[in-house]
Amino acid sequence: MAATTISPFHGKLSSNVCSPLKLNLSRSFYRPLVVATSSTMEQQNKSYWAAIETQIDTHLKKSITIRPPTTVFEPMHHLTFSASKSTAPPLCVAACELVGGSADDAITAASAIHLMHASAFTHEHLPLSDGPIHVGSTVEHMFKPNIELMTPDGMVPFGFELLGLSEQAQKNSDRILRVMIEISRAVGSQGMVDGMYQEMLHAESKGQDEEIVEYVCKKKEGELHACAAACGAILGGGSEEEIEKLRKYGLYVGMIQGMVNGAGKNKEGRFEIVKKLKGLALKELEMFDGKNVDRISTLLEV
Template sequence: MTFKNILFISYVYTHLHFYCFLLHLKPPPTKMVGTHLSIFKPNLSRPPTTPTPSHRSTIISAVHVAQNLSYFDTIHSDIDSHLKNSITIRQPTAVFEPMHHFTFSAPKTAAAALCVAACELVGGSRQDAIVAASAIHLVHAAAYTHDHLRLTHRVWSEPGPEIPHRYGSNVELLIGDGIMPFGFELLARSMDPAGENSGKLLRVIVEITRAVGAEGMVAGQGYENGQPARRLHGCGAACGAILGGGNEEEIGRLKRYGVYVGKIQGLLSQLGESGGDKLQLLEKWRGLALKELECFESRQIERISTIVGV
């Protein structure tokens, strides 16, 4: 472990303890670090500036060495592997290098991880949901890239916080435009030879397009801060439940569970801005989220519910 990694882990821990203090909770034991990274602060597991791929893989290796990956860490790791196999840097590199960069420099989203967790909760396998989870990360990465685009005329919204720009705006625009349909391509291509999963795949495509299309992300970005995240989290959980063979009640409940997770994560990301009322709201949403899981057996809900801090 290099000095740089030690510094980074110290950074994560300092912040983690700070948020635990805010929430009047005990700091998590070492073996839970991955889980709580997801719970308490979205993207806290990433350094403040966009890490290079080699930096990120060093971090992942360091966690692997500890042999104590949390449930959601293992999911993120599997999604990452699937995406790395799907998006290789090849000719023309002027297209695939930035595509690779934007895909992996976008912060990880719990929406993608929820897709796998929901699938496993209803009895499906990780493999059933990994493509959809990757597609959800891709549409999220495309939106993240466009959210930081430098435009000459902004009317509705302020640009996102400044991030380092490795490429020109038109590369960000075009590659973002290419990443989104690539997500749908991955999904559509994952039809099994007999076409038995084709109905489920089309339903998943409808879920994702609604979450990121005009009625979802656009309306959200135009109107209410945090709305897109909530839609994508609900969508992720619903897609997983569909692919895992859940019944309509299970799909509906997991979708609502995902919406609460998105709300909670959105609120946690703003916790520094003000105080008390938000913690009450957080507890209320956490309770409502867990209520949606009651129809599942208690043994099964343990893993998926770690994301709301239980």
């Protein structure tokens, strides 16, 4: 096969492409996980989230090496790391640790969740014949449209493959199956896809309907974060009550992200909604105790 000699790149790659984290900083949804302050505890929390992000990135880089067919794996590698960052994958790991599990138990699920998010992000900005789903998208395209269509179609099953081949799948296949179902639902027709569709309609009609904005935030960022937290708790061996509490906590964390950086970002009255959501989120953490609660609650500092 001569496939490896064909370049899939749309234009000349800038040096930034090789430093995806640098590229991401200006992208929508991205926010530093923790607001920097001088206190020791906050410094520790910041290091905690940074360490989780590094673990997830390392796992993804090890899994998505640039190998033949490079026409497929080169864009897959770049689109995985150049998509906006979501707080859902690190939340998955933190939830696992909160219920007493080890970070290692949740790294594959967190990586799979990032792949789903990056896939949706790429498709949302794809130049279709009548414009992208994300109305008004200004994302810079590194590849031709057909590559940005096909590559995410490989990323989604790859996320499931990673889960199926994980060490956890050998040790506890029931938990991994449950996680796969959780992820399928969150990213599928009744979750993220529904949210993307409603957001597009909302943007086209230039509506400011509060109910629709909250619905979009719930379906897009909310349910992905709810799923991430629930998956972490499942993999960490949490009780059903812990799983459900963390699912709700994740829902509110994600909705806050959506109100601040997503569909709600220009909405009047968003600060009141965020305040209300923070209160609800903290309530879900009441049954947990210890320093891990302080750590996981820093996700509310947006």
